[in-house]
Amino acid sequence: MYRYDEFDHTIVQERVDQFRDQVSRRVSGELTEEEFRPLRLMNGLYLQLHAYMLRVAIPYGTLSSKQIRMLAHIARRYDRGYGHFTTRQNIQYNWPKLEDVPDLLADLASVEMHAIQTSGNCIRNVTADAYAGVADDELEDSRIYAEIIRQWSTLHPEFSFLPRKFKIAVSGAPTDRAAVRFHDIGLQMRQNIRGEVGFEVLVGGGQGRTPIIAETIRDFLPKQDLLSYLEAILRVYNMLGRRDNIYKARIKILVKETGRDKFAALVEEEWNRIRGGALDLHKDEINRIRSYFAPPLYELTPEPDTDYQIARRADRDFDRWCASNVVSNKQPGYGIVNISLKPAGMAPGDATADQMDVLADLAETYSFDELRVTHKQNIVLGHVRLVGLHALWQQLDAAGLATANIGLASDIIACPGLDYCNLANARSIPVAQRISERFANPDQLARIGALRINISGCINACGHHHVGDIGILGVDRRGEEFYQITLGGDPTENVAIGEVIGPAFSYDDVVDAVETIIATYETIRTIDETFAQTWRRVGVTPFKEKLYGPARH
Amino acid sequence: MALLVTNKVIKDQWHILEDDAQIDGGDNMIVSVERWQRDRDDLIACNRDLGIVLKSDQPPNLIEKDIQRFSVICLEFPKFTDGRAYSYARLLRNKYGFKGELRAVGNVLRDQLAFMLRCGIDAFEIADNVNARDWSSAFGEITVRYQGANDIANIVRPNIIPPHNDVAGNWSY
Numbered sequence: 243m244y245r246y247d248e249f250d251h252t253i254v255q256e257r258v259d260q261f262r263d264q265v266s267r268r269v270s271g272e273l274t275e276e277e278f279r280p281l282r283l284m285n286g287l288y289l290q291l292h293a294y295m296l297r298v299a300i301p302y303g304t305l306s307s308k309q310i311r312m313l314a315h316i317a318r319r320y321d322r323g324y325g326h327f328t329t330r331q332n333i334q335y336n337w338p339k340l341e342d343v344p345d346l347l348a349d350l351a352s353v354e355m356h357a358i359q360t361s362g363n364c365i366r367n368v369t370a371d372a373y374a375g376v377a378d379d380e381l382e383d384s385r386i387y388a389e390i391i392r393q394w395s396t397l398h399p400e401f402s403f404l405p406r407k408f409k410i411a412v413s414g415a416p417t418d419r420a421a422v423r424f425h426d427i428g429l430q431m432r433q434n435i436r437g438e439v440g441f442e443v444l445v446g447g448g449q450g451r452t453p454i455i456a457e458t459i460r461d462f463l464p465k466q467d468l469l470s471y472l473e474a475i476l477r478v479y480n481m482l483g484r485r486d487n488i489y490k491a492r493i494k495i496l497v498k499e500t501g502r503d504k505f506a507a508l509v510e511e512e513w514n515r516i517r518g519g520a521l522d523l524h525k526d527e528i529n530r531i532r533s534y535f536a537p538p539l540y541e542l543t544p545e546p547d548t549d550y551q552i553a554r555r556a557d558r559d560f561d562r563w564c565a566s567n568v569v570s571n572k573q574p575g576y577g578i579v580n581i582s583l584k585p586a587g588m589a590p591g592d593a594t595a596d597q598m599d600v601l602a603d604l605a606e607t608y609s610f611d612e613l614r615v616t617h618k619q620n621i622v623l624g625h626v627r628l629v630g631l632h633a634l635w636q637q638l639d640a641a642g643l644a645t646a647n648i649g650l651a652s653d654i655i656a657c658p659g660l661d662y663c664n665l666a667n668a669r670s671i672p673v674a675q676r677i678s679e680r681f682a683n684p685d686q687l688a689r690i691g692a693l694r695i696n697i698s699g700c701i702n703a704c705g706h707h708h709v710g711d712i713g714i715l716g717v718d719r720r721g722e723e724f725y726q727i728t729l730g731g732d733p734t735e736n737v738a739i740g741e742v743i744g745p746a747f748s749y750d751d752v753v754d755a756v757e758t759i760i761a762t763y764e765t766i767r768t769i770d771e772t773f774a775q776t777w778r779r780v781g782v783t784p785f786k787e788k789l790y791g792p793a794r795h
Numbered sequence: 796m797a798l799l800v801t802n803k804v805i806k807d808q809w810h811i812l813e814d815d816a817q818i819d820g821g822d823n824m825i826v827s828v829e830r831w832q833r834d835r836d837d838l839i840a841c842n843r844d845l846g847i848v849l850k851s852d853q854p855p856n857l858i859e860k861d862i863q864r865f866s867v868i869c870l871e872f873p874k875f876t877d878g879r880a881y882s883y884a885r886l887l888r889n890k891y892g893f894k895g896e897l898r899a900v901g902n903v904l905r906d907q908l909a910f911m912l913r914c915g916i917d918a919f920e921i922a923d924n925v926n927a928r929d930w931s932s933a934f935g936e937i938t939v940r941y942q943g944a945n946d947i948a949n950i951v952r953p954n955i956i957p958p959h960n961d962v963a964g965n966w967s968y
Binding site for chain 2: 249252253256257259260263264277280281363393394395396397398399400401402403404469477480481485515516520521
């Protein structure tokens with residue numbers, strides 16, 4: 243994985259010193275809260291409902307054991323013993339004190355981590371496929387380019403006061419596990435007719451109160467032009483994006499109001515002026531970054547994996563966990579292990595400091611010292627030898643981390659909701675907890691099969707409800723929490739935005755409604771039909787009738 | 796207002812010619828885009844040094860043909876969160892080759908100075924009561940750069956180009 247050189251260390255350390263000075267100027271009153279706000283936001287520090295919240299960047303979700311141990315230390319020392327992994331592959335701490343934050347950032351800097359640009363109207367942490375480098379379907383490791391973009395965008399002098407926040411995602415595989423169509427810029431690696439690898443550039447996707455699917459503005463961008471093209475997009479957006487209305491300030495609104503073709507023409511015009519210049523990405527530089535992401539030293543002589551097969555046959559729970567949580571690595575004899583942070587009844591994405599320490603140890607022993615955070619708020623060990631899988635599973639089980647539900651109904655994405663967030667209209671976490679308790683039976687989960695349930699506590703859609711098979715949106719109705727349900731959303735290459743099914747449900751009734759939808763799906767699906775396929779085939783009516791009774795004419 | 800240029804507070808040699816004021820023949824007038832568009836020929840006929848203010852919704856292409864006529868271009872930041880002028884500065888330096896003074900005016904804060912400098916802005920209108928030495932130190936807080944802008948051309952990595960640690964007052968276009 244990427245390792246800081248002196249250059250990276252200097253920038254992060256200077257940033258810590260700079261923020262320490264800014265905090266002291268705020269504490270002394272030299273800076274007003276209004277003046278301090280953009281400074282703390284550019285260092286990931288929000289003022290939430292009860293306390294400050296610090297969001298720490300995990301570039302493209304990749305962590306070393308040493309780094310996650312530090313995250314555990316921070317949870318113990320500065321927080322209440324846990325952290326929350328987010329849909330953008332970051333981690334959030336909900337209870338730090340302002341005066342502690344400089345020390346906390348210094349601790350992070352000691353393991354090559356920071357909170358730079360995890361909030362504010364700037365280019366945010368760049369996300370990538372959580373299976374990058376190990377997926378058997380990828381063209382190239384997307385983290386190479388995510389790291390290049392991370393460096394280019396860090397403390398960018400021109401793009402630190404954009405009209406609104408700006409999110410970039412990179413996918414190196416045709417199966418989109420990075421939701422590139424729901425980012426301000428999505429970069430989808432493609433091969434051109436000459437067999438060269440480059441990027442399809444998508445712009446203007448996003449969720450929030452106005453969900454929009456990104457549109458392609460360039461079918462193929464050569465790698466060497468990546469940064470100049472990004473600069474052209476950002477410059478056009480910085481100058482033309484709306485600044486009169488915070489709800490219309492994202493690039494998706496600019497692209498929509500300008501029209502895709504005209505927007506693309508503006509970008510191309512600026513790009514043609516600057517391409518081939520200082521931002522040209524040379525092969526040497528790509529290779530330098532690539533070397534950091536070289537595959538680990540896999541055991542090349544395949545051991546017979548009979549032990550693993552025998553264990554699967556002998557141990558039903560292990561077998562079930564393998565079926566849902568393990569996928570094949572492109573290296574024969576190895577698997578990609580997903581560790582669920584969604585045990586029944588718990589807050590999705592939360593991990594205790596002790597669990598983080600266990601994850602660090604297991605990554606060290608079983609996965610070349612490396613972990614990834616997924617946009618579904620789980621953890622991935624990318625390089626686990628099948629031979630050791632049963633032993634790994636036993637240790638996960640002992641730590642309460644062996645929930646076998648990846649991609650299943652209880653693998654719920656949820657935002658922090660009204661329990662933490664001052665934007666929320668309704669609670670998200672308790673709804674997720676109640677659904678996961680309702681669907682805690684492993685046989686039932688397996689029978690239902692793959693299902694995305696996503697919950698947001700307000701229209702800002704941090705819980706990605708627009709792209710759930712079943713999306714749940716918390717709304718406030720005269721001081722009471724209600725939940726609007728959408729069906730048919732899809733964040734992948736089959737991209738779709740969910741449709742509202744009908745009147746919202748109360749907090750008490752929403753879990754029953756979800757159960758009704760799932761039961762209806764189970765009744766009407768054909769063999770092996772996914773929820774999305776069933777939805778596309780039958781549409782809204784059967785679900786609506788079950789939920790609200792037959793339509794009256 | 797004080798003017799911070801190359802780490803020093805200096806006396807401002809320019810004055811604003813209001814839109815309704817008579818062209819007074821005095822030296823070093825700064826005019827608005829509206830005034831320029833209205834009285835361009837008269838202003839040129841004065842044969843004086845001229846400056847112009849670009850408001851944050853007035854991109855440089857509005858004065859594209861005349862850019863070299865100005866010695867000073869003021870870029871207005873109505874709120875520090877309005878970052879359009881960072882791009883205007885880069886266009887003025889890179890696209891239009893403007894070599895005169897680029898001056899940040901309006902809500903110019905200490906913690907934005909280094910970003911402005913890197914985009915090619917080289918003069919900063921700041922409140923009279925600020926500590927100029929403290930403000931100048933803002934230029935040197937971050938000494939390494941991940942990306943080229945107006946101060947340095949390339950992405951600077953130690954193993955590609957030698958480390959580049961200059962601060963305000965020592966940059967080139």
